[in-house]
Amino acid sequence: MQKVSNRNFIIILAFVVGIVGGIAASLLKGLTHWIASFLQDDIDWHYKYSLYLIFPLIGILLSVIYLRKVLRGKKFEHGITPIIYAISRKSSRIEPHNVYSQIVTSALTVGFGGSSGLEAPIAHSGAAIGSNIGRFFGLSYKEVTMLLACGASAGISGAFNSPIAGMIFSIEILLTEFSIPVLIPLLISSALAAVVSKILYSEPLFYTSVTGWEVNALLFYILLAVIVGLYTIYFSKFSQYIKKLYSNIHSPYMRVWVSGLSLGVLIFIFPALYGEGYLTIQQLLDGQFNAIVKNSLFADYRDIGWVIVAYTVLTLFAKSLAALVTVNSGGNGGVFGPSLVMGGLLGFAFAYGINMTGLMQLNVPNFVMAGMAAALSGIMHAPLTGVFLIAEVTGSYALMVPLMIVTSISYLINRNGMHHSIYTKVLAESGDLISYEDKDRSVLSMMKLRYVIETNFIKLSPQETPTERKKDIIHSKRNIFPIVEADGKFLGIIYSERLFAILLGEEEGANRNFATLAQKPNDIINVNENMDIVMKKMNREDVWILPVIDNNGNYLGFISKSAVFNKYRALLMRQGSYLE
Template sequence: MREKLLRKLEYINKWRMQKISNRNFIIVLAFLVGIVGGLAAALLKGLTHFIASTLQDDIEWHYKYGLYLIFPLIGIFLSVLYVRKFIKDKKLEHGITPIIYSISRKSSRISIHNIYSQIITSAVTVGFGGSSGLEAPIAYSGSAIGSNIGRFFGLSYKEVTMLLACGATAGISGAFNSPVAGMIFAIEILLSEFSIPVFIPLLISSALAAVVSRILYSEPLFHTTTTGWEVESIFFYLILAVLIGLFTIYFSKTSQMVKNWFGRIKNPYNKVWISGISLGLMIFMFPALYGEGYISIQQILDGRFDSIVKNSLFAEFKDIWWVVLCYTVLTLFAKSFAALFTINGGGNGGVFGPSLVMGGLLGFAFAFGVNQTGIVQLNVPNFVMAGMAGALAGVMHAPLTGIFLIAEITGGYTLMVPLMLVASISYFINRAAMKHSIYTKVLAESGDLISYEDKDRTVISMMKLRYILETNFVVLRPEETPVQRKSDIIHSKRNIFPIVDDKGKLLGIIYSERLFSILLDEAEGKDKTFAVLAQKPADIIDESENMERVMGKMNKDDVWILPVVNKDNQYLGFVSKSSVFNKYRSLLIRQGQYLE
């Protein structure tokens, strides 16, 4: 039955290729990706909130303190258990970084299990109180939808990449009900270089995902009434922008520190215990850390400024303004650790949502604190929204996404000028200290990041040594002589010969000019073994080295070809500048077609 269905689908696809051009077919698939992406977003939001409400409803408040200690631990444990029992040999990654890596290094291929695995693990993690966001998992799930649909129909790299971006767009659009921000997210984060035709599929997927998600799950993320902004407040928006920019630098560096720390813990269940218990204790002290944290932001937008303290151990001091202010600042920094512990401890989620929450808390703390001085009265909700936009812009290096996302999800288009100022300044401050965003730093350090600012270096970094390795060389043994291998030497199309022992280890090389000289001149000593005649190569390439280092070795000694060995010094072949240049040209052509 399955084989019959596959044959039928293959027949339909062949007919489609004859009748419909890929350019037009992409539009059709963009509709499909948008609908499926919207369904996935609605499913994730609905499942997460169902788990959260089931755990919290009908439970008396004084019992919840104890439950807060174990719920996050259970959620992270279930997420790890799912990965180890159901995915097993496959890998479940989280965040936006793996999506970018798939575009750079894996021909935009994303494993099909990510379509559902991202939804299951993130819903369990966040539904049980994990302090992370759902946006990165749904973007990953949407990207997997687009990638696998494109691959199923046998599309090219650029077309699969286009559908992958449509999937990510659909995920963000469906999660936030923000079609414009979803499209801009894909352009800023995933499609660094684009042309006008790219907009059409992205617009279609984004719009359809927003429609489908709104039909199935209509509850808005935030709701607030914005009356406008005052010109007199511009100076304070500028100060907020600087504070947000500095905070995003702190968060980016803390993220790397926590990731390295958890990376040293090898047993995944030890990570679960450490992160789960730590998170439970943090939530016990700061209940606003439970789950995504959007509820706390909404309460602040509604004018309930004491809500962040109200359900905590310090609830009796909720009417003392400086307690509210200090507690908010502590919650802000605790949120950064809570989110990072959730993600690195084994739970699934992203820093997209936590960035919004942290930015909102900082915006609230700033405006609320200034108002207490009596110097001026700032519109607190406006500063909360500006803080969210600034944090997203700084952490993700995506100012346009931050601006339009906040404008769409809050209906605050009248705040465009403050949002633009805060987001752009925060972005430039973070960019000045952190060349790469929290998503791209690791990829940049490993040479796996596509960067259009340095195209030559980017194209070279995209190459894999194993794909340009040349092996059609005549191998000479150390105990042999030129006379014994005369025929092979003469008929070889190569001018260099590796000398390899019985264990496969490279002993040296010898060039054809030297061998011909020996064979034609008796005085040279035709009976000398290759062990004696072997020459030391200018350098040796290890199979694990990246192409930037390979080209550096070649340029340093001005050589055209170098031998390649493995970690045991066993001969694998040669890499030449000719093969590098040919691969470079093919990659340039591929990039030229990338987003036509």
């Protein structure tokens, strides 16, 4: 039998990942909507609607219980950021339990009314499917990364029935380089996931009819893009603030209570915050412009235009709080879906408000869709994903030009204000982000410090003297000696030049112990520091070699620029031979 080439084998696995990813997406959507339908429609009791206020708390609590009792201490992370981190620092290894844990926890969180989206969890589940299939077959880092991206593409494609957006999502968010060999597996996985999802769960995300766009409305699309771009900066900064607040709450169950009660209050005032929020967007696309107010405390004023606009704006800011509370609560969800909802609300408030002024009559549903694309582009730094996602989920490419304009402007505004997306800011600050804009830093971030530590150095004891270790010093092939205590604590260093001067009588100290002769190194490297920080320390001190210690101050070895450069060349060669 003829041996299957590496490239063809990857394509075969892309088929498998696409099918399994599509099944996972259908399962998540079906399970979530079954829970929501069961709570809202199938159960009939007198006080059911008042319990909507505590359903989100119950969902988050069940999710936390699952994580603590079923996973039993296994590390669980949610969102897109851990996927990017896995690519950058974990050789694209994602724990297998994420295949099902992401589905279970997000279905509980969102199905019970948590104000977040399913897209990030299903992308994470799909990425875990691709990663573990690649690892099962013993593939290389780049090949596992490829399948990881295929899985994420399949998840997004299956969730939205949008294969092109799924593929572009992985290219814009996860992969640092683009080439035709990368494109083909992504296309296959996304397409198959969309087919499987359509067979198993065919309900579309949105229904709408697009009638095209007016040239004289172009200025208003630009203005909307500027407003959305500024809002995405606010949301990104607000996200950091909420995350910092939650970092001070150490008890997972306290987080549940704080989040659950907060969501209950928010949903009581703004019913549109219950669940994903897509139902509200669908009503706006259908022309039911007062639907957002109709079921609220202000239902009596639902026919007053300015009340609708003001209440929509308040709901928009409440949605940002509710989404971030849900994401940080201990439940599972992402900001992908909330980005769409917030953008849709902002687009509606803008267009509806302009129409009320009489300046011009804008097509409100078109601006709802434009706002969705712009928000996704600005928050995620994914303009192409925003364009094609909205085009695909609405079933029309008639708005391509306005979508291209609003996504570009929103992206540029957010990037100018934040530089990094909501997913990558933390990784960029810690030096764990691979960026195609900085090839050297990208390759360095792929390097693991423990693999370039050199240990063939002669260790000297603080109590010993140069005379006692004369033979070892003379025959050493290294020009630097670590001085290490008996328990492994690193004390300092001493160079061979100084030792030779002492042994030859050019400098006093032949009978002094090394504790008194020890020199402080220019800097010290902690084993947990990434390579970008290591190189910055070396360049700042203009040194070729530095000692490495662990968190307890114990000596581990040295790291030299020579070892780093050799590893750097090896990684470049491995990247160059990818899929050849």
